[in-house]
Amino acid sequence: MGKLTQFVNCKILRNHSIFKEDLWVRDGKIVNPEKVFFDEKVKADFVIDCKGSIIAPGFIELQINGGLGYDFSFLENTEKGVSVVSKFLLSHGVTSFCPTVVTSPKEIYHSVLPKITRRKGGKNGATIIGVHVEGPFISKAKKGAHPPEHIVTFEKGISDLEDVYGSLDNVQIITLAPELDNSSKVIQELRKRNIIVSVGHSIADLANGEVAVNNGASLITHLFNAMLPFHHRDPGLVGLLASDKIPEGRTIFFGIISDGIHTQAAALRIAYRVHAEGLILVTDAISAMGLNEGQHKIGQMDIEIRDRKAYIAGTNTLCGSIASMIQCIKIFLQATGCTPEYALEAASLHPAKLLGIEKVKGTLDFGADADFVFLNENFDVVSTWIAGECVYNVEA
Structure with missing residues (x-):
């Protein structure tokens, strides 16, 4: 398996709601942390502090x-x-x-x-x-x-x-x-x-x-x-x-x-x-x-x-x-x-x-492609990610 990344200090959009929860990504996909905790019993290889950003698809x-x-x-x-x-x-x-x-x-x-x-x-x-x-x-x-x-x-x-x-x-x-x-x-x-x-x-x-x-x-x-x-x-x-x-x-x-x-x-x-x-x-x-x-x-x-x-x-x-x-x-x-x-x-x-791609795109559900965007409180784009990789950062 690939490296496991944990995004912390963030709010995520899932199931029509924005709520505080970590986002977990591996091999370009969004993963279910319960399986990580209880089945694999491993910790994240990388932890990224999102600094309070909203993570949206x-x-x-x-x-x-x-x-x-x-x-x-x-x-x-x-x-x-x-x-x-x-x-x-x-x-x-x-x-x-x-x-x-x-x-x-x-x-x-x-x-x-x-x-x-x-x-x-x-x-x-x-x-x-x-x-x-x-x-x-x-x-x-x-x-x-x-x-x-x-x-x-x-x-x-x-x-x-x-x-x-x-x-x-x-x-x-x-x-x-x-x-x-x-x-x-x-x-x-x-x-x-x-x-x-x-x-x-x-x-x-x-x-x-x-x-x-x-x-x-x-x-x-x-x-x-x-x-x-x-x-x-x-x-x-x-x-x-x-x-x-x-x-x-x-x-x-x-x-x-x-x-x-x-x-x-x-x-x-x-x-x-x-x-x-x-x-x-x-x-x-x-x-x-x-x-x-x-x-x-x-x-x-x-x-x-x-x-x-x-x-x-x-x-x-x-x-x-x-x-x-x-x-x-x-x-x-x-x-x-x-x-x-x-x-x-x-x-x-x-x-x-x-x-017809809502299982893999446009969502942060488990198993979907890890394509997402970080937004600040003013809805400005902070960074953009494709397959779990940062492809744009406003500070770069």
């Missing part, structure tokens, strides 16, 4: 387009960009993420997607779970920052996706508009391949959304943004949060951008109070995250950062966030009045449940 980011000047949808420096951003995310408490590629021409997908491979995290960066491909099978009417000339349909079904993307091997999530013809067959086929289908950038009504969910869709991309606004006669995709046509035992998850810009505080509160179980915090951060104001690029489009907001250059159209995950957690906590436990789990346990 590492954050899981499902939608991030880039950062530090690198864009995952840009052909040049793809591998370097993913590596740089992956390491940068450690300072935000993110231990796993889905690099997101937005609507692009076919040749971009064919070049970029093979280069963004799944990999385990460590000192070189957060774990890459798989790519989130956002588009190009979306609605031009709700394109947001996506270039309309590259938006397409799937008239031939799944073969169109294979033609456009080149390969689905590295893809974990696909955002598509469920009102498009042949969407039902496409969703069913993607689920057979264990690819998560998210509905978004869409003019779908509630009925379209319910059909998509019954065919296997399980996520809504950045709720309230790039979809029909809520209407009392037809609430659109927003209505999925309270639909009575969701299959029994299924949870509809939804990403929400709590950066203080994309989703107003009252909207955050509504989503939280209506369907807390399915809420997942995402940043939707773009290439300008971590950079100063000025001209930058997202996908094939020029963007502009001004007044701490990101716009399509020369317009007032928002095109992505520049907030970190820990900032989104803090904003959400303040806006909704939820418990700290809930805000942290919305960035860890909830995305893990969507991905």
Whole structure:
């Protein structure tokens, strides 16, 4: 067996509660101290004083387009960009993420997607779970920052996706508009391949959304943004949060951008109070995250950062966030009045449940991967750990 590490003088988040208890780690996994005490009768090889920190599961980011000047949808420096951003995310408490590629021409997908491979995290960066491909099978009417000339349909079904993307091997999530013809067959086929289908950038009504969910869709991309606004006669995709046509035992998850810009505080509160179980915090951060104001690029489009907001250059159209995950957690906590436990789990346990990895990620349960983050009383990131190894320390 490997070396046993005991984390002391800490409070841990487990089973929806934060309480004072030591955390034990061995071979990159969280272990049950009772077995150590009573069965093995051994002491820790290393004892780490956490100095009163909260230990929470590492954050899981499902939608991030880039950062530090690198864009995952840009052909040049793809591998370097993913590596740089992956390491940068450690300072935000993110231990796993889905690099997101937005609507692009076919040749971009064919070049970029093979280069963004799944990999385990460590000192070189957060774990890459798989790519989130956002588009190009979306609605031009709700394109947001996506270039309309590259938006397409799937008239031939799944073969169109294979033609456009080149390969689905590295893809974990696909955002598509469920009102498009042949969407039902496409969703069913993607689920057979264990690819998560998210509905978004869409003019779908509630009925379209319910059909998509019954065919296997399980996520809504950045709720309230790039979809029909809520209407009392037809609430659109927003209505999925309270639909009575969701299959029994299924949870509809939804990403929400709590950066203080994309989703107003009252909207955050509504989503939280209506369907807390399915809420997942995402940043939707773009290439300008971590950079100063000025001209930058997202996908094939020029963007502009001004007044701490990101716009399509020369317009007032928002095109992505520049907030970190820990900032989104803090904003959400303040806006909704939820418990700290809930805000942290919305960035860890909830995305893990969507991905079906809640036994090993997004939790501090015994047997889970020892991916976690130390937070001080102000919820600032003190250090980040992957497989029981410190991969970021604010004091370093």
